[in-house]
Amino acid sequence: MQVWKFGGTSVGKPERMHSIRELLESDPNRKIVVLSALSGTTNALISIGESVKAYEEEQAISKIDDLKTHYSLFIKELYSTEAGLAKGQEIIDSEFGFIRSLVGIKPFTIKQDKELVAEGEILSTKMFQAYLEEKGDSSVLLPALDFMRIDADGEPELNTIEEKLVTILNQHTDKQTIVTQGFICRNPREEVDNLKRGGSDYTASLIGGAIRADEIQIWTDIDGMHNNDPRIVKRTFPIRELTFEEAAELAYFGAKILHPSTITPAKLRGVPVRLKNTMQPEAPGTLIANQSSDREIKAIAAKDNITAIYIHSTRMLNAYGFLRRVFEIFEKYKTPVDMITTSEVSVSVTIDNSDHLEAITAELREFADLEEHDRDQNIICIVGNFSADKEGIALKVLEAMKNIPIRMISYGASEHNLSLLIHSKYKSEALNVLNERLFYYEDAMKNIFSAQ
Numbered sequence: 001m002q003v004w005k006f007g008g009t010s011v012g013k014p015e016r017m018h019s020i021r022e023l024l025e026s027d028p029n030r031k032i033v034v035l036s037a038l039s040g041t042t043n044a045l046i047s048i049g050e051s052v053k054a055y056e057e058e059q060a061i062s063k064i065d066d067l068k069t070h071y072s073l074f075i076k077e078l079y080s081t082e083a084g085l086a087k088g089q090e091i092i093d094s095e096f097g098f099i100r101s102l103v104g105i106k107p108f109t110i111k112q113d114k115e116l117v118a119e120g121e122i123l124s125t126k127m128f129q130a131y132l133e134e135k136g137d138s139s140v141l142l143p144a145l146d147f148m149r150i151d152a153d154g155e156p157e158l159n160t161i162e163e164k165l166v167t168i169l170n171q172h173t174d175k176q177t178i179v180t181q182g183f184i185c186r187n188p189r190e191e192v193d194n195l196k197r198g199g200s201d202y203t204a205s206l207i208g209g210a211i212r213a214d215e216i217q218i219w220t221d222i223d224g225m226h227n228n229d230p231r232i233v234k235r236t237f238p239i240r241e242l243t244f245e246e247a248a249e250l251a252y253f254g255a256k257i258l259h260p261s262t263i264t265p266a267k268l269r270g271v272p273v274r275l276k277n278t279m280q281p282e283a284p285g286t287l288i289a290n291q292s293s294d295r296e297i298k299a300i301a302a303k304d305n306i307t308a309i310y311i312h313s314t315r316m317l318n319a320y321g322f323l324r325r326v327f328e329i330f331e332k333y334k335t336p337v338d339m340i341t342t343s344e345v346s347v348s349v350t351i352d353n354s355d356h357l358e359a360i361t362a363e364l365r366e367f368a369d370l371e372e373h374d375r376d377q378n379i380i381c382i383v384g385n386f387s388a389d390k391e392g393i394a395l396k397v398l399e400a401m402k403n404i405p406i407r408m409i410s411y412g413a414s415e416h417n418l419s420l421l422i423h424s425k426y427k428s429e430a431l432n433v434l435n436e437r438l439f440y441y442e443d444a445m446k447n448i449f450s451a452q
Helices: 014-026 041-053 057-078 082-101 110-134 158-172 199-210 244-252 264-269 322-332 357-364 393-400 424-451
Strands: 002-006 031-035 139-141 177-181 184-186 192-194 215-220 241-243 273-277 286-289 297-312 340-342 346-351 374-384 408-411 417-423
Touching: 002 014, 002 199, 014 031, 014 057, 014 110, 031 110, 031 199, 041 057, 041 110, 057 082, 057 110, 082 110, 110 139, 110 177, 110 184, 110 192, 158 199, 177 199, 199 215, 199 264, 241 244, 244 264, 244 286, 244 297, 244 374, 297 357, 297 424, 322 346, 322 357, 340 408, 374 424, 393 417, 393 424, 417 424
Parallel strands: 002 031, 002 215, 031 177, 139 177, 215 273, 241 286
Antiparallel strands: 184 192, 273 286, 297 346, 297 374, 340 346, 374 417, 408 417
16 A cells, blocks of 8 residues: 655646546555645635634634635536535535634634644545545545544654554455545544644655555655755756655755655655655656665755854863753753754854744853854755765865855764855855756766866
């Protein structure tokens, strides 16, 4: 069995849903299909919730009616029979009836807010399953709320998910396609909740890990993960193979196609993840697995909105416990650190969440001196196979960056990551010069020498 996930843009138009069915029909594997909400729906539902919380009931009802109209037009192109259209309208009337019922609830709590936002995935999956039924396909809708669970800390309970999911799947062994919702789940109070990080991609990975799927496929609108940001760099190309570790580094440091949390359950259970393009299904995409090609440098990513904090103290000299005290402060304010560099009497760190910056720096000043912190920084991350016996990798990177000021360098903590901190005004230049030097320069040199 495989797990296929389709995002909001992939289900955002009736013809896209038609295309998804064609993809499913063209592949003989039995599948669990994870769907996101139709593009734009989640934002619309959040907006409705904001109006309800502000006691702007007329505005909320108007927004609900507008969204319902969109869905009513949607199903007219989705279904081709009167029976199919009637079923689609029944789904819309039922779910929007529930949405309207939330408007009069006072106070409108987080519980109702999450129930409201969950309606996006519930609508898309019910409509798609009704479409498969109209076409006579062997399929069934399996509500994610029946098996997807998180603990008190908001973390998925993989063993519980596995136990519930396997039990339910055993009841549907005759079905070729099982449709379910991404993003939504239940918390320990059995309330509707969500997975927060990674959304529907995370759902697909959790399901794939739980059932030990043959493969997890994440379908988007680009042909896999690229070696650089195609919005900034002209000459990019899809990466055909990555290890789980390399993909995690790229996702964490800015590659938007995949959330860093997504591949963790797949990695734990050894399930390969393939990134595919709904617009070009014949393209091979990117395969993420335990092994990949032996190319040294795979890709470059950039993480924005970084703040650097520079901490100095002579107490660090020949002392122990100083760094523990520093990082206890970041832990206290639940602020992760991205990069860290140290010397005998100083430590520099970067963070991407500055919500508690003032409180953090105030506590640090109780036992250390701080330079003025740098905002508006970027982390440029070069990802690949950088094992200890590799030669010249840092030299290639630094030669490419010779005309760009570098504030911090992190290399050696991971065999897959070399990170540089620069001011954001140099981001575009850095991505482009690194792209040319690391991916095209050597090939150009070989061509020159071979021509001679």
